[in-house]
Amino acid sequence: MAKFKLAFEENFDYTGKPNPDIWTYQVGPKWANNEKQCYVDFDDNCYVKDGALHIIATKTNDLGCPYYSSRLMTKDKKHFQYGRFVVRAKMPQGRGSWPAVWFLGTTKEHRWPAMGEIDLLEYAGNRPNQVTCAIHTETYNHKIDTHKGSTYPMTDLAGEFHDYILEWTPEHLSFQVDYHEILKVEKQPGDTFKEWPFDQPYYMIVNLAVGGWYAGDIQDADLPFHFEVAFIRHFELIEA
Structure with a gap:
């Protein structure tokens, strides 16, 4: 059984903008997946308060x-390889x-x-009783409908x-919700970087998108959304 030791924690035990030593805002008007938002660094859209x-x-x-x-990332500030x-x-x-919490590889040789x-966590407000997780690689990705993922039903995700x-x-x-495993992807004999690019550093992204292929139709009356x-x-x- 794998053993782990606490190495990093962000407890958001301060007030104001996210810690710039850890987080960088990604800003701009155009994003993938048919998303409708612009990402900004405005205080009203992203802040730390009350823990x-x-x-x-x-x-x-x-x-x-x-x-x-808003969309935050740890690229070039905090990278991760293995762990819980x-x-x-x-x-x-x-x-x-x-909303999503996810990781991208830091390799500069590959797009x-x-x-x-x-994808540690994804959620769509149009499907409020489930969360999902997934991986994407050259061999396994949603563009060619081969990605590996799982859906977990729950009833109080927004509460x-x-x-x-x-x-x-x-x-x-291994992907888990409240320590219940919902997906396990195992490295297979013969896997190459195309199947298993997970032996390299990754950076974390935390964001809240609006609309897009995953989120579906937007109901303006439901805004603001609060993650x-x-x-x-x-x-x-x-x-290990």
Whole structure:
């Protein structure tokens, strides 16, 4: 059985903007997956208060950008390879909301999906009674309908905080909700980088999208959407 030791924690035990030593805002008007938001670094859309990170998606009067939201990443500041990640979060209410906590590979030689993607958590407000997790690689990705993922049914995702967990070793990726495993992807004999790009450093992304292929139709009356993250903890792998 793998053993882990606490190596990093972001408890959001301060007030103001997210810690710039850890987080970088990604901003801009155009994003993948047919998403409708612009990502901004405005205080009203992303802040730390009362022991949590708050990401708020809002309707705007901006003709060039109907929705504002925020997206944070740890690229070039905090990278991870293997370990157990525990993210305590509360999902937003609202049709068209799409929060996610996920990872991308840091390799500069490969673009998506070859670089590898690990989706620890995704949620769609149009399907409020389930969360999903998945991986994407050159061989396994949603563009060619071969990605590996799982759906977990729950009923209080927007009303309560839950622990979303990734256990990542050289041999497997285990996805869990409140320590119940919902997906396990194991490295297979003969796997190459095309199938298993997970032996390299990755960086974390936390964001709240609006609309898009996954989130579905947006109901403006449901905005603002409010995504909360209470903490993020990384336990390094000390014994596989």
